[in-house]
Structures are given as structure tokens and as C-alpha cells.
Amino acid sequence: MKEVAVIGAGMTLFRRHLKETGKELSFLATKMAMEDSGLEKDDIDMVVMGSAPDAFDGIHMKGENLIDGSAAVGKPYVRVFNGGGTGVFAPIAGWWHVASGVADICLVVCEEKMGNCYPHPQTAFRHIWDPILDRPLTPNLVWLFAMEMNRYMTVHGIKKEDIALVSVKNKRNAVGHPCAQLADPNITVEDVLNSEIMAWPVNRLDISPPSDGAAALIFCNRDIVHKFTDDPIYVAGTGWSIDSTMWTNRDLYFPRYVAQAAKMAYKMAKIENPRKEIDFAEPYDPFSYKELHHLEGLLLCKKGEAPILTREGVTQRDGDLPVCPSGGLLGVGNPIAATMGQKVCELYWQLKGVAGKRQIPGDPRIGVAQAWGDIMQMGTVILLRRG
Amino acid sequence: MTDRQVCVIGIGFTNFNSITPDIQWKEIMYEACKKAYVDAGIDVRRDVNSFITCAEDYWEGFSIFDEFVPDQVGALLRPCCTVCGDGLFGLANAYMQIKTGHINIVAVEAHSKISDLLTFGDIMLHAFDPRFERPVTGPVERPNYGGSPEYTPEAPKPLVGSSDEKERIHPYFMAGLEMQHYLKTTGTTEEHCAAVVVKNKKNAFFNPYAEYEAQISIEDVMKSEYLFKPVKRLDISPNVDGAICFVLADDRTAKNLGIEPIYLSGFGYSSETPWLGTRGMNAGYATISAKMAYKMAKIVEPREEIDVVEVDDRFSFKELQHLEALGLARPGEAKQLIEEGALEINGSIPTNTSGGSLGVGNCFEATGMQKALEIVMQLRGHAGKRQVANAEVGLAQAWRGIPSGSGAVAIFKRG
Numbered sequence: 001m002k003e004v005a006v007i008g009a010g011m012t013l014f015r016r017h018l019k020e021t022g023k024e025l026s027f028l029a030t031k032m033a034m035e036d037s038g039l040e041k042d043d044i045d046m047v048v049m050g051s052a053p054d055a056f057d058g059i060h061m062k063g064e065n066l067i068d069g070s071a072a073v074g075k076p077y078v079r080v081f082n083g084g085g086t087g088v089f090a091p092i093a094g095w096w097h098v099a100s101g102v103a104d105i106c107l108v109v110c111e112e113k114m115g116n117c118y119p120h121p122q123t124a125f126r127h128i129w130d131p132i133l134d135r136p137l138t139p140n141l142v143w144l145f146a147m148e149m150n151r152y153m154t155v156h157g158i159k160k161e162d163i164a165l166v167s168v169k170n171k172r173n174a175v176g177h178p179c180a181q182l183a184d185p186n187i188t189v190e191d192v193l194n195s196e197i198m199a200w201p202v203n204r205l206d207i208s209p210p211s212d213g214a215a216a217l218i219f220c221n222r223d224i225v226h227k228f229t230d231d232p233i234y235v236a237g238t239g240w241s242i243d244s245t246m247w248t249n250r251d252l253y254f255p256r257y258v259a260q261a262a263k264m265a266y267k268m269a270k271i272e273n274p275r276k277e278i279d280f281a282e283p284y285d286p287f288s289y290k291e292l293h294h295l296e297g298l299l300l301c302k303k304g305e306a307p308i309l310t311r312e313g314v315t316q317r318d319g320d321l322p323v324c325p326s327g328g329l330l331g332v333g334n335p336i337a338a339t340m341g342q343k344v345c346e347l348y349w350q351l352k353g354v355a356g357k358r359q360i361p362g363d364p365r366i367g368v369a370q371a372w373g374d375i376m377q378m379g380t381v382i383l384l385r386r387g
Numbered sequence: 388m389t390d391r392q393v394c395v396i397g398i399g400f401t402n403f404n405s406i407t408p409d410i411q412w413k414e415i416m417y418e419a420c421k422k423a424y425v426d427a428g429i430d431v432r433r434d435v436n437s438f439i440t441c442a443e444d445y446w447e448g449f450s451i452f453d454e455f456v457p458d459q460v461g462a463l464l465r466p467c468c469t470v471c472g473d474g475l476f477g478l479a480n481a482y483m484q485i486k487t488g489h490i491n492i493v494a495v496e497a498h499s500k501i502s503d504l505l506t507f508g509d510i511m512l513h514a515f516d517p518r519f520e521r522p523v524t525g526p527v528e529r530p531n532y533g534g535s536p537e538y539t540p541e542a543p544k545p546l547v548g549s550s551d552e553k554e555r556i557h558p559y560f561m562a563g564l565e566m567q568h569y570l571k572t573t574g575t576t577e578e579h580c581a582a583v584v585v586k587n588k589k590n591a592f593f594n595p596y597a598e599y600e601a602q603i604s605i606e607d608v609m610k611s612e613y614l615f616k617p618v619k620r621l622d623i624s625p626n627v628d629g630a631i632c633f634v635l636a637d638d639r640t641a642k643n644l645g646i647e648p649i650y651l652s653g654f655g656y657s658s659e660t661p662w663l664g665t666r667g668m669n670a671g672y673a674t675i676s677a678k679m680a681y682k683m684a685k686i687v688e689p690r691e692e693i694d695v696v697e698v699d700d701r702f703s704f705k706e707l708q709h710l711e712a713l714g715l716a717r718p719g720e721a722k723q724l725i726e727e728g729a730l731e732i733n734g735s736i737p738t739n740t741s742g743g744s745l746g747v748g749n750c751f752e753a754t755g756m757q758k759a760l761e762i763v764m765q766l767r768g769h770a771g772k773r774q775v776a777n778a779e780v781g782l783a784q785a786w787r788g789i790p791s792g793s794g795a796v797a798i799f800k801r802g
Binding site for chain 1: 443444445448449453454455457462465466471472476479483489510511513518657658659661662671676683790
């Protein structure tokens with residue numbers, strides 16, 4: 001097995017980009033990553049694209065449409081996909097392209113353009129349900145996650161105030177992020193609790209905003225990494241896992257699939273005590289409770305302990321275990337697959353020490369990023385470490 | 388650990404049928420996977436480390452098809468993902484996963500349940516660039532941003548859903564353009580292409596799972612009507628439903644299981660520009676992927692070293708075009724090969740012995756898998772009446788279909 005290094009990252013502004021097409025967003029992110037690493041288009045051996053449902057762009061075989069935006073014309077190019085988990089899964093695929101020895105340099109691009117959906121991207125989610133069992137209930141995602149949040153609160157006796165703290169923390173963290181869509185330095189718990197109720201117990205400010213954007217990462221074989229940087233960041237471990245389609249048949253209070261993926265990644269990285277050995281985390285936070293849920297799934301705390309850590313300030317940027325120092329999806333925005341930007345690219349920037357205002361104090365050596373997808377069933381985990 | 392080899396240890400497939408209204412996509416996937424696990428002699432819940440499905444959302448009719456995969460392939464709480472591409476792209480990713488040294492056994496599944504689609508042509512049209520290319524195919528319902536559109540008796544609502552709509556051109560027109568180019572630049576005639584149809588539909592008689600076998604003559608093909616001139620009705624491979632599963636493993640695991648492995652010794656894939664207007668018409672994707680695969684499999688003289696070939700023949704001329712692009716024939720030479728009978732089962736380059744897409748049917752993302760399946764059966768010596776004598780090395784090639792410019796090649800060798 002080859003060791004895999006990360007040598008460049010790029011990320012566009014997260015907004016509703018009505019003027020740019022998906023290709024153009026991919027191009028912007030790709031260009032930034034190439035300039036960051038000092039590579040030219042011809043240096044790239046293979047390309048991986050991550051993009052969530054085709055229905056957002058309204059283009060069948062969306063991956064094919066994005067080829068020229070991601071510097072992949074004439075190159076081996078593949079699109080991988082597992083719903084919301086794609087943002088962390090695409091870099092995992094990039095890892096195996098290089099770790100296998102097939103590619104020396106692999107570019108990973110993640111693009112999402114939800115703004116094409118009229119009137120709201122939620123309409124594209126009408127077709128993610130089982131046509132016979134679920135669709136007659138006319139479900140929608142907020143409705144579904146309200147059930148999961150309720151279950152999580154009920155099992156552990158968690159108050160909404162504790163969960164609102166996550167929104168406050170992440171939206172404040174996002175203030176230093178140049179790509180952020182919903183940063184707010186003055187937000188309070190009351191603001192979150194008093195925002196409109198979408199489906200109890202989910203309030204408007206508990207939800208990350210739909211967005212358009214793209215992010216890119218460049219992976220490189222350890223043997224040649226000295227050509228590009230003296231201070232490489234390595235992929236320490238990867239893991240991914242899926243649970244049953246039948247979301248009705250499992251207890252929603254704990255994401256077992258995330259735990260399974262995390263165990264796979266920790267085993268690869270030879271981590272025995274994640275809470276002690278991992279310096280910071282970027283769990284997927286499309287809803288405020290999900291950050292807590294995923295912290296428990298990542299085995300970074302005991303079941304039901306995540307709200308306590310949040311209340312005690314452990315997960316603040318200057319805390320003992322900084323969580324979502326980027327501002328996460330709640331603060332920076334949620335263009336499904338392009339959240340690779342706040343998750344995996346953020347690990348790279350933090351470990352490299354170039355995160356600017358978002359930089360974690362101290363000397364972070366190892367970080368974990370996680371995403372979650374499909375109908376509450378997919379966990380994807382990646383660990384990056386410094387040199 | 389990168390010196391470990393990757394081999395096929397199990398194959399499973401369903402029968403291929405033109406329509407399957409009685410079963411769900413989950414059922415055909417289950418059948419193919421179960422057969423593959425039995426073939427490999429493994430317990431899926433204990434032994435398989437990773438699962439890959441090759442699917443596109445729009446073909447399946449879902450927004451996130453990945454959700455509907457794990458149960459029937461046995462992937463609960465296991466690594467599982469979707470590769471949006473042909474089955475050969477899935478095999479390539481499985482190869483890379485195994486080569487990392489962290490994963491030993493991978494199951495790759497691809498299927499077609501295309502008969503569920505009522506709007507085949509319109510879905511395909513959705514793969515064209517919405518701004519520049521879709522309008523080329525004729526009047527499409529205009530987006531109405533102000534609310535629901537108003538239709539008058541003089542300008543009624545277009546028949547959305549009918550691919551045969553008179554005023555809209557079916558995306559297969561691309562094949563017509565490309566065939567014209569191919570015929571003109573190589574001096575191939577429509578009769579040569581018709582001979583491909585005759586050969587493949589004849590081969591399909593010996594293939595129990597093929598759906599579209601037929602005893603026809605070149606005249607029959609020439610008499611069928613032009614749909615996208617010069618493409619005639621019988622030049623097009625008809626759609627088919629079915630599922631295929633491969634189990635791949637590293638050579639040591641295969642040895643421990645006591646299986647005589649078929650090695651996946653090389654693969655290649657490549658994409659041309661998505662812009663139809665600036666793309667070449669010579670299957671450049673096949674040339675680049677073949678180059679990559681030959682290098683990986685250490686093949687110098689493909690014509691000499693490869694014993695059996697399965698190339699994409701979703702349109703009859705594509706078989707000839709792909710043979711040239713793969714370097715198995717010189718440019719313009721393929722017409723001679725089909726004339727001389729070199730592409731027959733007992734010829735010098737046995738091509739599409741399974742019946743190809745013309746004989747088996749167009750199985751969309753499973754097309755490459757069907758090609759690879761035939762190669763593995765040939766190398767195992769399990770191909771029955773269509774067996775090629777002494778087959779040691781085989782090549783499978785597939786293209787992602789209109790309007791894509793992506794394709795893949797896989798090379799298999801007997802252990």
C-alpha cells in the first residue's frame with residue numbers, strides 16, 4: 001500500500017450561484033486547488049467527481065456533464081456517490097486511487113448546485129423514498145429528521161436549549177470563513193429557539209441552508225510528495241458503512257453506521273482511544289442535533305454525552321476537542337457533496353496551520369471528518385494527520 | 388502489499404428479459420448477487436469487505452439510488468457505495484480497493500431495469516447540456532418560471548413522456564451522425580454493419596441468457612427501416628433487463644478458497660469532452676482506455692496476445708469502430724475482418740461471442756459487466772457451444788452510451 005498525502009485544496013463561495021453553471025463552479029474549485037499545489041492540468045493522472053442527486057441540476061449522468069469543469073477531459077474520470085455522504089466519500093475514493101498505486105496524483109472535485117431547483121431543492125427529495133412504502137406518506141426531509149431528533153432527545157433527556165448551542169457555536173465559528181453563507185457573530189440561543197418551527201422540534205435556525213458551491217482536493221503518492229511540499233498532510237484512515245434502506249426498522253437514537261465506519265477508519269489509523277488521540281473533529285452537521293449525534297457515532301464521547309460537552313465548551317474552537325471549527329454546514333452552507341470544503345479541506349487547512357481566523361490554537365496533529373447520507377443510513381469517515 | 392494481484396472469484400447473473408413487470412429491481416439484484424456468492428463459495432455476511440453498485444439515478448427513477456442497495460446485496464453495516472458509471476468502472480474501483488491492501492473481497496453489481504422507464508428517450512435527452520444541446524433535439528416544453536403554463540387549443544401541452552413524439556428527435560440521432568462519419572472515413576458499407584448484426588444475433592443462439600437471438604440475413608437488416616439514417620432498426624440493440632454480480636478478491640484469498648482464479652490484469656477508462664459539438668467521432672475514449680489497460684496488463688501486441696474480445700456493439704457500426712479504436716484492427720480494416728469471418732467464434736479475433744448487445748440486449752450500466760461476464764466464462768471454459776478454443780487472455784470494452792464520451796476496458800487472464 002502506498003501512503004497518500006494531500007497537497008492542495010480549493011473551495012468556492014457558498015451561495016446561490018445563479019450565474020455560474022455546475023461546470024464553472026467545479027472549474028473555480030479545481031483552479032484553486034491546482035494553484036494551491038502548484039500543479040498543472042497535465043500533472044493530474046486521474047479524477048474523481050463527487051456530486052449528489054442528478055435531480056438538483058436536472059441533468060441525467062451529471063458526472064458526464066461536469067467533466068470539462070474538473071480538468072478530466074481525456075483522463076480516467078469516475079463519479080462516486082452515496083447521497084449526503086459523498087462529501088467525505090469522494091476523497092476516500094481519491095485515497096484508494098493513489099493508495100492502490102494506480103495513480104500518482106489524483107484530483108477530487110465535489111460540486112453541487114441546488115439553486116437550479118424551483119421553487120426549493122426540497123422538491124428533488126420527493127424522489128428519494130421507497131415508491132410503495134414511503135411515498136404515499138408524502139414525507140419530506142425536515143419531517144423525517146424531526147423524528148430522529150425527537151427520538152434522540154427522548155432517549156437521553158436532552159433539552160432543545162442544549163441542541164441550539166450547536167447552531168450558535170457553528171454560526172459564530174463561520175464568521176472567519178471566507179466562503180460562509182450564514183455566519184452570524186451575534187446569534188444567541190434565544191434566536192434559535194425563537195426562530196420559526198419547521199417541524200417540531202426542528203426550528204429554522206437548526207437547519208443548514210441549501211447552497212451552491214464546489215470544493216477540490218489533490219491527493220499525491222508519498223514517494224513524490226517532496227516535489228510539492230516540505231510539510232505534507234497524510235491520509236491516516238478511511239471508513240464507510242451503510243445501514244438498511246428500511247429506516248423504520250431501526251432505533252434512530254444512535255447512528256450505528258457512523259460507528260461502524262469510524263471503527264474501520266480508526267483501525268486503519270491504529271487509533272485505540274479516539275477521544276484522546278484525535279485533536280479536532282468535523283462531523284456532519286446539516287441539522288444542529290446531527291453534530292451531537294455524530295460525535296457519539298464517531299466514538300468521541302459516550303452515548304448522550306455530546307450535549308454535555310457542548311454545554312461545557314469542550315467543543316468550542318479553543319476547547320479541548322474543537323468540533324466544526326470551520327463553522328460546519330450550519331454556518332458555511334450545505335451544498336450536499338461540496339461540503340467536502342468544510343469537512344475534509346478544513347482538516348487540511350487546520351493541520352497545515354493556514355486556517356487564518358479559524359485556526360485552532362495549539363498544534364493539531366490529527367483530525368477526523370465525517371459525512372452522512374442516503375436516508376439516515378450512510379456514514380463516511382476520513383482521518384488526516386500531519387507528517 | 389501492492390504486488391498482490393486481483394482476480395475474479397465468483398460470477399452471478401440473472402436471465403435477461405425484455406420486460407420484467409413482475410419483479411422489482413431489488414429481486415434481480417438479489418438473484419445475481421446470491422448466485423455470485425455461491426459461485427465463489429463465500430458467506431457474504433462474513434467474507435465480503437466492500438460492495439459497489441454501478442447505477443445512475445435517472446435510469447433507476449430515484450433521486451438517491453444508493454439508498455436502495457444494501458439490503459439485497461448483503462451490505463448492511465458494511466462499506467458500500469455507488470459508482471455512477473458502467474460496470475467496468477465498478478470493477479476498476481474494486482481493483483483499486485483491493486490493491487490498497489485494506490480490503491480483500493469486493494462484490495460489484497450492475498443491473499438494468501430499463502423496462503420500468505416509460506420515458507426512455509426523454510430521460511436520455513436529459514443527459515444533454517440543458518442550455519446548448521437540448522434545444523437541438525426539437526421543441527421541448529419550455530420552463531415556465533411564473534407558475535403553471537397556460538396551453539391553448541392551438542398550442543396544446545406537448546406529449547411529455549412519449550419518446551416517439553413526431554416533432555422531437557430521439558437522442559439516438561447522435562449514432563446516425565457518428566455512423567455516417569465512420570462509413571465515410573473508412574469506406575465501410577452499411578452491409579458490413581449489417582453483417583455484424585447477423586453474426587451477433589446468431590452467436591446469441593448459443594447463449595442461454597441472451598434475449599434477442601435471431602436467424603436473419605444481411606438482406607433482412609438492410610430491409611429494416613431507417614430510424615436515424617444510416618442507422619436502421621436492426622442496427623440498434625434493443626433494451627433488456629437483468630443483473631450481474633462479480634466477486635473480486637486478491638490472489639491469496641482466492642488461493643485459500645481453493646478457486647482457480649481469472650485475473651483482472653489490467654483496466655483503463657477515459658472520458659472525452661461532454662460537448663457534443665467539439666468531441667471527436669472516432670471513439671477516442673476507447674483508444675485512451677485501451678492504452679492504459681494494455682500498459683497495466685503488459686500487453687504489447689494486442690492483436691496477437693488477446694484471444695477473445697467483447698466490445699460495445701450497441702449500434703452495429705460501434706463494434707467495427709471499437710475494434711479499430713482498441714488497436715485490434717488498423718483504421719478501416721474492421722470491414723475486412725467481418726467480411727473474412729475473422730470475428731466469428733472460430734475466427735482469428737472472436738468478437739462478441741455472447742451475442743453482444745445486439746444479441747443479449749442493451750443493459751445500460753450493466754453492459755460492461757455483461758462483456759466481462761462473457762470473457763470470464765470463456766476463460767473458465769464454461770461458454771458451452773460458443774467456447775473459443777484455448778482462450779487465455781480476453782478483453783472487455785464498454786461505452787456509457789449516448790450522449791456520453793466515456794468508456795472503459797478490462798483485460799482478464801487465465802491463472
